[in-house]
Amino acid sequence: xxxxxxxxxxxxxxxxxxxxxxxxxxxxxxxxxxxxxxxxxxxxxxxxxxxxxxxxxxxxxxxxxxxxxxxxxxxxxxxxxxxxxxxxxxxxxxxxxxxxxxxxxxxxxxxxxxxxxxxxxxxxxxxxxxxxxxxxxxxxxx
Amino acid sequence: xxxxxxxxxxxxxxxxxxxxxxxxxxxxxxxxxxxxxxxxxxxxxxxxxxxxxxxxxxxxxxxxxxxxxxxxxxxxxxxxxxxxxxxxxxxxxxxxxxxxxxxxxxxxxxxxxxxxxxxxxxxxxxxxxxxxxxxxxxxxxxx
Numbered sequence: 001x002x003x004x005x006x007x008x009x010x011x012x013x014x015x016x017x018x019x020x021x022x023x024x025x026x027x028x029x030x031x032x033x034x035x036x037x038x039x040x041x042x043x044x045x046x047x048x049x050x051x052x053x054x055x056x057x058x059x060x061x062x063x064x065x066x067x068x069x070x071x072x073x074x075x076x077x078x079x080x081x082x083x084x085x086x087x088x089x090x091x092x093x094x095x096x097x098x099x100x101x102x103x104x105x106x107x108x109x110x111x112x113x114x115x116x117x118x119x120x121x122x123x124x125x126x127x128x129x130x131x132x133x134x135x136x137x138x139x140x141x142x
Numbered sequence: 143x144x145x146x147x148x149x150x151x152x153x154x155x156x157x158x159x160x161x162x163x164x165x166x167x168x169x170x171x172x173x174x175x176x177x178x179x180x181x182x183x184x185x186x187x188x189x190x191x192x193x194x195x196x197x198x199x200x201x202x203x204x205x206x207x208x209x210x211x212x213x214x215x216x217x218x219x220x221x222x223x224x225x226x227x228x229x230x231x232x233x234x235x236x237x238x239x240x241x242x243x244x245x246x247x248x249x250x251x252x253x254x255x256x257x258x259x260x261x262x263x264x265x266x267x268x269x270x271x272x273x274x275x276x277x278x279x280x281x282x283x284x285x
Contacts, residue, residue, distance in 0.1 A: 002207045002208065002213075005238065008266070070204065075284070089283070093284065094208060095208060096194070096198060096205055096208035096209055096262065097208045097211050097262040097263065097264055098261075098264070098284060099263075099265075100263060100264070100265040100266065102266065102268050102272055104268070
């Protein structure tokens with residue numbers, strides 16, 4: 001079965017979660033700054049989150065491997081419209097097609113979910129917590 | 143006088159029934175109705191460009207599913223296209239299986255008087271207002 005809209009949205013949230021776990025302060029600063037930010041994952045799995053206040057690199061491979069579909073490149077354009085409301089356009093280049101998903105989320109809600117009990121419970125498990133995925137899906141929209 | 147009147151009626155009739163050419167869309171409809179999981183290896187060259195297919199393993203289920211991208215859309219709303227010198231772009235707007243708005247943005251190239259799909263973008267929008275009213279090429283979403 002092909003990758004779905006929901007899977008793309010959850011993946012966007014998980015990539016932000018990895019950035020956040022690597023550098024909480026800088027990720028929050030980049031994302032909370034009003035204006036544009038960009039997250040790119042190249043073919044080697046190297047992820048870079050860039051905004052006006054700086055940039056951060058981390059590995060996107062563990063997140064992308066979970067999807068189970070070969071992904072050549074990910075480009076996510078974020079736009080913080082103020083008051084923690086972030087809109088995004090995420091394009092996943094697969095082997096044949098590219099998939100673009102438009103969405104928006106509340107940054108505060110996403111950050112809270114990743115530092116809350118549910119996130120810690122999910123991290124305590126070796127695999128992924130289904131309830132956590134559902135929570136991310138709720139935050140990122142249908 | 144009667145001849146002029148007849149000519150006027152004919153011209154008016156022709157104008158009323160004139161439909162803009164939908165070269166790419168008719169090609170898309172052909173793809174949609176004729177390509178299946180069962181015939182994908184033989185049928186693909188009729189719908190996709192050589193450069194798109196060259197790098198692909200058509201026996202891989204992952205590749206097959208992506209070539210059958212038509213299955214993402216459950217209901218069509220409209221279609222718009224633009225054709226240039228050697229390529230054209232077609233946007234098909236509609237709804238996915240969850241009744242959420244989506245589009246196909248396809249780049250076609252002309253090879254030996256046939257239009258073949260060369261690039262494919264599947265767009266999932268949040269609202270119907272996000273769906274494009276002008277044809278979009280897949281490259282517009284790849285940066």
